Amino acid sequence: MNAPQKMAPAPGTASTELRVLIAAPRGFCAGVDRAIRIVELALDRFGAPVYVRHEIVHNRYVVDDLKAKGAIFVESLDQVPDGVPVVFSAHGVPKAVPAKAEARGLDYIDATCPLVSKVHRQAERANNAGRHIVFIGHAGHPEVVGTLGQLPDGAMTLVESVDDVAALAPADPDNLSFLTQTTLSVDDTRDIVTALQHRFPAIQGPRGEDICYATSNRQQAVKAIAGQCDLVVVIGAPNSSNSLRLVEVAERLGTPAHLVQRGADIRAEWLSGIAALGVTAGASAPETLVREVIDAIAAHRPIAEEVVVTAQENMVFKLPRGLEPAA
Template sequence: MRTEITVPTQMPKGHTKSRAKPQITVRMASPRGFCAGVERAIKTVEETLSIYGAPVYVRHEIVHNAHVVARLSAMGAVFVESIDEAPDDRPIVFSAHGAPQSAHAAAEARNLVKIDATCPLVLKVHTQAKRHVAAGRQVLLIGHANHPEVVGTMGQADDGEILLVQTIEEANTIAVKDERALAYATQTTLSVDDTAGIIAALKKRFPDIAGPAKEDICYATSNRQKAVKTAAPGADLFIVIGSPTSSNSVRLVETAKAAGARDAILVEDADQFDWNILEGVSTIGMSAGASAPEHLVEAFLTALANRRTLDIKTIETAKENVVFNTPLRLAS
């Protein structure tokens, strides 16, 4: 699809015409932005505020986007890193990234109203990991150290039952209890290509290792990376709207560079962008991480249209219609 967007400018008195703005081609990757898990998590906080009133406490940022967190904070959400920071008489919402069993146990021990907004696809990884451990298998979790999703998944079993693998080198050297009793799982927001290499190394070293029937990397992460791979080749610059704490957003930047964009950057919003970077740029690609609201993309395009004449081309590689219901406590 091809669309021309121009924003008229006010001409000063005495001028008969404004200086023409140079044209720039914008390749819009689609799908982009919010996924079903993020939409569910945000809606969960909104519904909790509606039912229980403010304040509502949320363990960790509900999703990794500063704009989303700021809006919910203004509505009465209070974001904390520990259950200990939540009072006894207010609900506690668990973020989309999931939490270790110890956090759930701490909330239950205090009889807190506990509402779990963990993405269902993350919960699937938790369930698989627990089943493997119960069956006597040690789980090798492919992911990034200290990411809240990884912390939550590793916290589904006793220490040593789930081991973290971050690189191919670690896959080739990690010490395990029994090479014949292993399984692997992955963080849901990883690079598809990087993860495939680590899985291949694990399978080569441990031929009997068990894996998920369907990959753990979520549909939204895969779809957004595929769209970026299609839109990025030959672009002078690829711009990903998202927060630096968002794993899937950072992976999109890496994907764009690997796919052939001359350069790629992560930008929180139009206000944070250095417009001087566009000097000499004629073609850009754009996407947004799964936790980035679409209005940030629209605001960036509006700001860009004030400076350039836009030739927008949408690069769509998949259609998404996935919807997750909010937790049963709220749905009932």
């Protein structure tokens, strides 16, 4: 009598190996790394507390770590006492904010990402040339608030969609420029720009793309893995624009995606019945959280990790004057 044969585990069950595709690039970009370093160096130089206007970057883990070191996060300069230093977040601030800090005699350090500052300078140049600016972005996002605040009221018009473009009624349609928030969906922005150029053939755009290299690279990396995966997990905060865009990129390719902040957010039911899972992280999420999430996945199923590299990043931004010696 033949011995009974063992049945192979069904694909996607808890005992079968899960293929985990890890996107690269992922996580911290040069602007985020610089902003966090600025707060740390300010604490080294001035001692605690150092006040930070708005979250330095949109990640609770990062913010809590800096709080533990002595940073105090506030939403308004009115919450900053006299005589203590204040850091402006990586998203940028309206011109009125440093002006108010100077009027109060506050020492401030501007941690605005240099790529956001570049958009600010482009806005000023277009305005000085007498052109009205159409700004593509998400209403209420700190970067958008900061950029709109570089110019007098009425100098810029915000659009969020192709439908908004159709509703535009500029006073001088032949004298327009457009700029964009740095953390948008590459595909969405392309559609909006195309609509603008169709409606206003004379509109002038920036010499190079405003969407930052890190945002573009992370979206491209998700595109490279999403088609091979049954599910994509994006590590990032719910108020992080670039992280939300990564979720959208995967979903538009037909792959379900979940935004998580920590390993504890991983659900066992997500991992049931799938053979391959993609993992990436928004530009404000540290690599520590990537490992935490992967370890949480491995607690539910055996995994085989694969890193999928679509670009190499070596961008480094200089620190503000005055902090270099502390480094």
